[in-house]
Amino acid sequence: MSTTTPASTAADRRKVVAATIIGTTIEWYDFFIYAFAANLVFAPLFFSPAGESMAMILSLLSIGLSFLFRPLGAFLAGHFGDKIGRRPMLVLTLLLMGGATTLVGVLPTYASVGVIAPVVLMLLRILQGISAGGEWGGAVLMSVEHAPTGKRGRFGMSPQLGVPIGMIVASGILALMRAIAPGEEFLSWGWRVPFLLSFVLIIVGYVVRRTVDESPVFREIREHQEQQSAPIRQLFARHGLLVVLAALLFAGNxxxxxxxxxxxxxxxxSRPVDEGGYGFDPVGVQLAILLSAAVWLVSTAVGGWISDVIGRKRTYMIGWVLLFAAAIPLFELVKLGVGGIALGASFMAVGLGLTYGPQAAWYAEMFPASIRYSGVSISYAIGAIVGGAFANVIAQALLQAFGTTWAIVPYLVLMVLVAVAATAGLKDRRDIPLDIDFERSGGWSSWRPDTARDRQG
Structure with a gap:
């Protein structure tokens, strides 16, 4: 057996790239629609009895709630993804996310059914978290394990691209609905439309993902009957520190x-000034974020591509420098209006892309084949909790406590520095063989890049 991933045809690879981009776009469209609505309308619609300030905090906490259940999704999808395959998990997580999102769109508000409304809302958000925790790892492995050696960064960026594309679609549809149904109409019914559109999108995603062949690495694992009976136990017993470092790598981003x-x-x-916001045109704000998502899309593609040339670690370090620089003036630019938001968010998006594009390839190259789905998914889920679960709540609490957005900047800078330390502690294992034979031979623990590659990465 060759020390490269088992062969896939060019047609297989194109199909996988299309399926991972489309499916991940739909998954993260759903995720972002909820996050945007939680910042815009859920406080008065579902949490109003708590009072204005606490209602906003509870609404933001509902975003973070889903992150706490990402590890559960990662554990379940990782366990079964390493035992029965990558593809079934991709289809299941897509249906779970889309179903939960669609149900949010028909959910009665607190004014209609009382406390049942926020309880069900949070239950649906939990289902979104379980889905998100399992989906990313499967999409990553389908793309990277089909990729030829030397091009994993380029292929691995395909599921990463689905995230900024999902944000572009979500921002665009929200901007459209805020133009069609401004003010009270958006609060009354306009916010529901983006959630209901998810039903159409999941049908498209389901059809596309069902047509994709199983990962060649998993086909080889199944052929040799090398599935781990307890992949998660093996993961933490053999690679616990690696999981921690990989999680912190993602936390800063x-x-x-x-x-x-x-x-x-x-x-x-976009919130009114009397509600603690800046009162800028909401449509303009969404369009500014849409522009930054487009920048993020391009920089993610660039990040994946150059990581195949200069290495994963170097690409990340460049990205961290840019994110450090972007965090300092971010909120001062936001205060300038729509143009400042577009500039600040776009500057930040460049660093985000360079620390996101290579992630799929680097994560896949960290873990051996038999426990790779578990390793990738759980590292990602823990990193999301540490970095993103309560980022909004922390930012809002700092703003309310100190009365200035400058209080948020040290928190963001600290998260970048933590991620830099994790990056420094990880090995760049670019082009390590991914197949099960290489793992069985014992080469995984002793593998080193050749001299030329080592100088590059």
């Missing part, structure tokens, strides 16, 4: 990213 992907900036900028 997630903390800064959730200033926009979690809707914090959109809510702060």
């Amino acid at each position: 997630n903390a800064l990213g959730y200033m926009t992907t979690g809707g914090f900036i959109q809510g702060l900028a």
Whole structure:
């Protein structure tokens, strides 16, 4: 057996790239729609009895609630993804996310059914968290394990691209609905439309994902009957420290990213002044974020591509420098209006892309084949909790406690520095063989890149 991933045809790879981009776009469209709505309308609709300030905190906490259940999704999808395959988990997580999102769109408000409304809302958000925790790892492995050696960064960026595309679609549809149904109409019914559209999107995603072949690495694992009976136990017994470092690697990206992907900036900028916001045109704010998502899309593609040339670690370090620089003036730019929001969020998006594009390839190269789904999914889920789960709540609490957005900046800078330390502690294992034979030979623990590759990465 070759020390490369088992062969896939060019047609297989194109199909996988299309399926991972489309499916991940739909998954994260659903996720972002909830986060945006939580910053814009859920406080008065579902949490109003708590009072204005606490209602906003509870609404933002409902975003973070889903992150606490991502590890459960990661554990379940990782366990079964390493035992029965990558593809079944991708289909299941897509249906779970889309179903939960659609149900939010028909959910009665507190004024209609009382406390049942926020309880059911949070239960649906939990289902979204379980889905998100399992989906990403499967999409990553389907794309990276089909990729030829030397091009994993380029192929691995395909599920990563689905995240900014999902944000573009979510921002665009919200901007459209806020134009069609402004003010009280948006609060009354306009916010529901983006959630209901998810039903159409999941049908498309389901059809596309069902047509994709199973990962060649998993086909080889199944052929050799090398599935682990307890992959998660094996993961923590053999690679516990690696899981921690990989999680912290993602935490810095997630903390800064959730200033926009979690809707914090959109809510702060577009809420009326008497509700603690800046009162900017909500349509303009959404369009500014849409522009930054487009920048994020491009920089993610660039990040995946250059990581195949200069290495995963170097690409990340460049990204961290840019994110550090972007965090300092971010909120001062937001205060300038729609143009400042577009500039600040777009500057940050460049660093986000360079620390997101290579992530799929680097994560896949960290873990051996038999426990790879578990390792990738659980590291991602823990990193999302540490970085993104309560980023919005922390930012809002700091703003309310100190009365200035400058209080948020040290928190963002600290998260970048933590991620830099994790990056420094990880090995760049670019082009390590991913197949089960290489793991069985004992080469995984002793593998080193050749001299030329080592100088590059």
